[in-house]
Amino acid sequence: MxxxxxxxxxxxxxxxxxxxxxxxxxxxxxxxxxxxxxxxxxxxxxxxxxxxxxxxxxxxxxxxxxxxxxxxxxxxxxxxxxxxxxxxxxxxxxxxxxxxxxxxxxxxxxxxxxxxxxxxxxxxxxxxxxxxxxxxxxxxxxxxxxxxxxxxxxxxxxxxxxxxxxxxxxxxxxxxxxxGSLQSQLIPTLLSRIEKLLREGEHRLDEHKLHIYLSALQSLIPALFAVVIQNAPFTNIAKLHGEVLPIEVTRFPRPASPLQDVATIIGSREQLAVLLQLYDYQLEHEGTTGWESLLWVVNQLLPQLIEIVGRINVASTTCVHEFSRFFWRLCRTFGKIFTNTKVKPQFQEILRLSEENIDATVGNGILTKATVPIYATGVLTCYNQEEDRKLLIGFLEDVMTTLSLSHAPLDSLKASFVELGANPAYHELLLTVLWYGVVHTSALVRCTAARMFEQILRGMSEALIDKRVAPALVTLSSDPEFSVRIATIPAFGTIMETVTQKELLERVKMQLASFLEDPQYQDQHSLQMEIIKTFGRVGPNAEPRFRDEFVLPHLHNLALGNNTQTVESKRQDIAMQLFEAYSALSCCFISEDLMVTHFMPGLRCLRTDMEHLSPEHEVILSSMIKECEQKVENKMVQEPQGSMSIAASLVSEDTKTKFLNKMGQLTTSGAMLANVFQRKK
CATH class of the missing domain: 1.25.10.10 (Leucine-rich Repeat Variant)
Structure with a gap:
């Protein structure tokens, strides 16, 4: 064949x-x-x-x-x-x-x-x-x-x-x-779908659907730019006049495929180079009069996008990240002049950051929305010249100051730090912003700076933590204002969880020990709450020695001290926080010695509190204590292989008796018992 x-x-x-x-x-x-x-x-x-x-x-x-x-x-x-x-x-x-x-x-x-x-x-x-x-x-x-x-x-x-x-x-x-329907139909339909999704999902947003619409919009950016550049006032004179500069390699974001390459859409790289030069010149010197396709982007698309961004929940890190990537691609595709003259002014107009205007700015609530992290990470990181970095630093400093002085929630600033902190290239820049906060004249701003350190420590190099973070935190930990000192605790805890360098860990441990042992802090309720909360968060992941020699003994002391607390509300706060911490630590391996000397005594102190404060928690604590006692007991009765202790043999006898009694209750006659074990032939 x-x-x-x-x-x-x-x-x-x-x-x-x-x-x-x-x-x-x-x-x-x-x-x-x-x-x-x-x-x-x-x-x-x-x-x-x-x-x-x-x-x-x-x-x-x-x-x-x-x-x-x-x-x-x-x-x-x-x-x-x-x-x-x-x-x-x-x-x-x-x-x-x-x-x-x-x-x-x-x-x-x-x-x-x-x-x-x-x-x-x-x-x-x-x-x-x-x-x-x-x-x-x-x-x-x-x-x-x-x-x-x-x-x-x-x-x-x-x-x-x-x-x-x-x-x-x-x-x-x-x-x-x-x-002719890219700008009149396709993009507007996707935007209205996103708006509808946000209206419907005020309590629970369908992030998957949002991702679908946004990824489609993102893939349409090269086509949109091609429409703008091909329908510009200069297209009729887009001929070679003098030398045409080659397109920089980094001019456009990397396309998903050749079909998404602007040069492919336009027709050739040479033609695109000519159009780009004319495009930049037109934007810089001659404006947008009569340029319908670009005016649509400036007057309709951007305001609608910025309005959508203001309605995104800042706590949704996925949405913040996706919108940041979208704006980054949009700004990079449309270029630096467009970003500086058309995108930034629209964001700045809405954010209206100025020292004199603090109340009005925070009053409109926009500074607490996702607009802040999306502008910071999607627009201000597009270009990386010295002036771009200065603008980003200044913006973050202004947001930190404004939010702090007006006692507003810090979620938008945290989201900016988390998104930027994911890239080590921004660690130095973020530390510059934080140092501005560390030396600020207002305790409110210093407090915010202390809280922000925790957001960027994961993924940061130990050298940077040692040289820049630890000294800043030590400075803040001796601040005249008590609230500032307390605000450093979560960051110190995160260092204990993420760093391996011994000297640095010792310095941090000494600082935490002074918070716990210095007489001036003995009755400081908010400090104790922060310490216990931090121990519960970092204890399970911290170095075992730190947990055994530091966390568990101090938690025991705090639980013991809370038994004599006379203010009912404070006693309840500490007890609930201790309950969270002990629940988190119960998953760790704890040696019998520590179980007996610190873990179980701490739990018993806590149970004493819960008997008065919360019976349902008391029941859980009793079963936790019982479980610990059984673990310790089982360890104590285990002897070398081949021999059996009296306690173990008693347990065995007891078990056998219980088993036979149970069998006796389950079967009504010896014949039935025999049948249970009889195999069918």
Missing amino acids: PNCKELIPLILCTACLHPEPKERDQLLHILFNLIKRPDDEQRQMILTGCVAFARHVGATRVEAELLPQCWEQITHKYPERRLLVAESCGALAPYLPKEIRSSLVLSMLQQMLTEDKADMVREAVVRSLGIIMGYIDDPDKYTQGFELMLMALGDPSERVISAIHQVFVPAFAAWTTEL
Whole structure:
């Protein structure tokens, strides 16, 4: 039997030329069923053959003879065969009648995208959909295309989502640009979907859906920029005048695929270089008059995006991160002049940061919203010149000051620090901001600075913690204002949890010891609360020696001291905080010695408090104590292998008696007991 390379051309040639439709049908059926599970190379051979056949016979016969073969295999049990169908739909798209492309073929692909279980098939479906989008010219199919895009973006497979950003979205964007509806329909629809999602999800936002819409918007940025630059006032003079500077390598964010490269969309890198030079000149010297496509971005898109950002919950780190990435890509694509003259002023107008205007600024609540971290991390980090870094530092300092002086929540500042702190390149910059807070004349600002250190310690180098963080915290820990000293405790705790350097750990331990042992702090309720809370948080992850020699003995002392607390509300606060800490530490390995000397006595002191304050907590503590006692008891009765202590033998006898008694209660006669153990023959 000839091999596939010889057989496929033979079958196709005969199918092309045979006069009998029935015979042709049989031959094409053989072609599609020739190989049980065709691999990549074999599928490529069949597809190449199909394309050659389509070129030769024309659209009518492709529709009548090849498509039915695809339709037959759409639910085949082997994924390789369904993959061949998905790939055929894309490969044959140019050779089909246009009404069939936008009806039958589109429906086949939609069915496979919805129903096929294999990731590789759905990935091929998405790629073929991208090709189909390049050929559809029926505007009525826009809505179906949009829904297909959203459906595919919600796919559970990473490879499908990757394919949609690489192929489908750029193809769909090109088609909507052709239709003139990228700015009038596609982007506004996505924005209104996001707004609706935020309205519906005031209590619980569907973050997955938000991600789908936002990732689609992000993939449309290159197409949007291409529309703006191709519809500029200067396009009629976009010819080479003098030397054209080459495009810097870092000018645009890395595209998801060549189809998302602005140069590909424009037509060539040379043409893009010319347009970019004219674009920057126009923005800097001649303004935006008559430039409708850019005015839409400035007057409609940006204000709507900024308004949306103001409604994002600042506690949702995922949303903050995604919107930051979106603004970063938008600003980098539209360039530095656009960012400085069009984006920053709109944010600054809303944030209105100024010393004289503190009450008004905080009054509108915007400084406590996600606008702060998204502006800081999505816009102010786009460019990294000295003046850009100064602007970011100044902005964070202003936010820290304003929020502190007006006693506003610090969540927006924390979110900015967490997002920036995830990148070590910003650690020095953040420490500069914090040092400004450390030496500030207001205790409120110093307090905030102390609290912010904790946000950036994870992932920071030990050298930086040793040289910059520890000295700042030590300075604050002897601050004249008591509230500032207390605010350093969480950061000291985090150092104990994350650092390995012995000298540094000793310095921190001495500082924590002075908080616990210095007479001036003995009756400081808020300090004790902060210490216990920190111990509960860092204890389980800290170095075991620190936990054993420092945390557990001090928790025991605090629990003991709380038994004699006469102010009921303070006693309750400390007891509840101790309960949280002991619950967290009960998961750790604790030696019998420590169990007996500190852990169980601390729990018993706490139980004494809870007897009066919270009976339900007292029940939990009693069972925790019982469990600890059993652990200790079991350790004590274990002897070397081969011998059994009297206590252990008593336990065994007791267990045997209990077992026999139970069996006696369960069975009513000896016959039944015998039956239990009797195997069926």
